[in-house]
Amino acid sequence: MSVRPTPAAVFSFSRVKTFAQCPLRYRYRYVDGLEEAFTSVEAALGTAVHAALEWLYAERGAGREPGPAEAVAAFDRAWEEATGPRVAVVRAGETVAVYAARGREMVARFAAGVFARDRSRTVALERRVSVRLAEDVVFTGIADRIGRTETGRLFVVDYKTAASGGAWPEHENGLQARLYAAALLAGHPQEDGVLAGFHYLASGETRWERVPRAAAPGVWARFLELAREALAATEFPARPGVLCAWCGFNHRCPAARVPEELSGGVTLARRRAGG
Numbered sequence: 001m002s003v004r005p006t007p008a009a010v011f012s013f014s015r016v017k018t019f020a021q022c023p024l025r026y027r028y029r030y031v032d033g034l035e036e037a038f039t040s041v042e043a044a045l046g047t048a049v050h051a052a053l054e055w056l057y058a059e060r061g062a063g064r065e066p067g068p069a070e071a072v073a074a075f076d077r078a079w080e081e082a083t084g085p086r087v088a089v090v091r092a093g094e095t096v097a098v099y100a101a102r103g104r105e106m107v108a109r110f111a112a113g114v115f116a117r118d119r120s121r122t123v124a125l126e127r128r129v130s131v132r133l134a135e136d137v138v139f140t141g142i143a144d145r146i147g148r149t150e151t152g153r154l155f156v157v158d159y160k161t162a163a164s165g166g167a168w169p170e171h172e173n174g175l176q177a178r179l180y181a182a183a184l185l186a187g188h189p190q191e192d193g194v195l196a197g198f199h200y201l202a203s204g205e206t207r208w209e210r211v212p213r214a215a216a217p218g219v220w221a222r223f224l225e226l227a228r229e230a231l232a233a234t235e236f237p238a239r240p241g242v243l244c245a246w247c248g249f250n251h252r253c254p255a256a257r258v259p260e261e262l263s264g265g266v267t268l269a270r271r272r273a274g275g
């Protein structure tokens with residue numbers, strides 16, 4: 001099914017990442033405007049966990065202090081919405097229920113630990129940030145939580161439900177956090193730096209990095225370079241690999257490499273396409 005191509009100038013981190021991982025997937029999604037045939041259960045888990053964490057902080061903002069059981073109930077409501085006929089369990093032998101249990105565990109641990117101890121002040125939740133970098137490129141993204149520490153330092157944190165950063169770790173762990181930090185600095189001219197962090201729900205670990213204002217031009221220059229590389233592309237070669245199993249175009253892609261034990265997505269895609 002055709003949706004609509006993303007406006008040419010608008011680049012998110014995941015757009016440049018997709019181009020780096022597989023130019024053909026990029027073409028299907030961002031140039032041709034095709035919709036992926038399925039959503040992986042891992043992506044649904046991320047959506048529902050993010051919704052539960054957003055709910056937790058919104059509740060605190062409203063003067064309430066929900067505990068782990070209420071956080072799990074919020075996750076269950078979000079999970080209900082995030083899962084449906086488009087959701088595929090890619091890995092053989094796993095089930096939707098296994099992922100739901102993982103999500104509940106992540107959310108309960110977060111509510112009892114990080115959230116219960118957190119004395120920072122929320123500035124914004126799930127806030128869209130956009131910065132025009134040049135005539136031809138706008139950076140856009142959604143910051144999971146922006147806040148101020150007890151000592152008043154501005155921070156942005158991104159929640160990760162995946163165990164690792166995937167096949168593009170340098171950018172996953174470095175550039176992404178700095179991009180959000182640079183975007184935040186663009187809107188706060190009085191700040192000389194921002195804390196950028198990733199919180200990994202599976203391990204409970206948080207990694208922080210201070211991004212000084214002086215670093216922002218370098219961050220934007222690198223992102224502009226990556227975005228323009230994608231904009232200038234005239235050929236979109238397939239780059240098959242382990243991510244093919246999670247690619248929602250794997251039923252139409254002639255180069256797809258999907259092993260039997262990771263065939264849940266392609267099977268659902270073919271069924272939905274009537275093939």
Ligand code: SF4
Nearest residue numbers: 022025244247253256
């Ligand atoms: S199936 Fe693999 S090679 Fe084909 S578009 Fe998707 S990621 Fe690229």
